[in-house]
Amino acid sequence: MQIGGLQKTSLIDYPGKVSCIVWTIGCNFRCPWCYNKSLVFGTAEPITEREIFDFLEKRKNLLDGVAITGGEPTMQPDLPDFIRRVKSMGYLVKLDTNGSNPDVIEKLIHERLVDYIAMDVKAPLKRYQEVTKSDIETNKIKQSISLIMRSGIDYEFRTTVVPGLVGKDDVVAIAKLIKGAKRYYLQRYFKAETLDDAYSNLKPPKRKDVQEMCEAAKPYVKECGIRGI
Numbered sequence: 001m002q003i004g005g006l007q008k009t010s011l012i013d014y015p016g017k018v019s020c021i022v023w024t025i026g027c028n029f030r031c032p033w034c035y036n037k038s039l040v041f042g043t044a045e046p047i048t049e050r051e052i053f054d055f056l057e058k059r060k061n062l063l064d065g066v067a068i069t070g071g072e073p074t075m076q077p078d079l080p081d082f083i084r085r086v087k088s089m090g091y092l093v094k095l096d097t098n099g100s101n102p103d104v105i106e107k108l109i110h111e112r113l114v115d116y117i118a119m120d121v122k123a124p125l126k127r128y129q130e131v132t133k134s135d136i137e138t139n140k141i142k143q144s145i146s147l148i149m150r151s152g153i154d155y156e157f158r159t160t161v162v163p164g165l166v167g168k169d170d171v172v173a174i175a176k177l178i179k180g181a182k183r184y185y186l187q188r189y190f191k192a193e194t195l196d197d198a199y200s201n202l203k204p205p206k207r208k209d210v211q212e213m214c215e216a217a218k219p220y221v222k223e224c225g226i227r228g229i
């Protein structure tokens with residue numbers, strides 16, 4: 001696997017668990033507000049699998065799980081093998097995904113290789129290509145949503161609220177798209193070095209506005225909350 005980052009401990013990334021975070025290199029989307037530029041463009045300093053497994057061996061009794069994020073982890077052809085090895089060490093696995101590879105998600109679910117999936121739903125289907133600056137076939141997004149909701153494993157969907165790009169109408173349309181979902185989280189855009197410089201220094205949305213979006217989404221999902229700063 002192409003790995004570009006390791007956070008040794010996180011108390012917040014994997015709900016209810018103490019985990020480490022592994023970042024994979026490469027992504028097929030180009031969300032303009034993305035702050036993982038070095039992962040998306042592949043300039044991050046690579047970390048070998050061996051380093052990761054040596055680390056996991058040492059932390060066996062201290063960590064519950066491994067959160068795999070990116071970039072987009074499902075682009076890594078050897079992701080299932082990597083996870084199999086992580087699970088054989090006794091760890092739980094959380095996967096973060098942009099939902100663009102339903103075939104990979106299906107395989108991971110079918111082989112019981114993931115214990116928690118967090119999928120970003122970036123926009124209503126009709127705005128997906130515009131918002132993610134990609135040529136994603138939106139059927140794939142629909143397929144991933146449906147697979148995850150029917151999987152029987154723990155999951156969440158999440159959307160980043162981005163000034164001037166992803167707002168209340170989008171959040172409501174997404175909530176309708178994932179109707180009946182167990183958990184839906186909204187994240188607020190924050191200032192950082194972003195893929196598109198035009199998004200580096202915007203005024204973050206007010207918490208009360210995001211709270212209002214959350215209230216508007218609540219009728220469609222079982223639980224809606226706000227994540228992060």
Ligand code: SF4
Nearest residue numbers: 027029031034071098
């Ligand atoms: S925010 Fe978008 S571009 Fe960045 S890693 Fe996630 S899916 Fe890829």
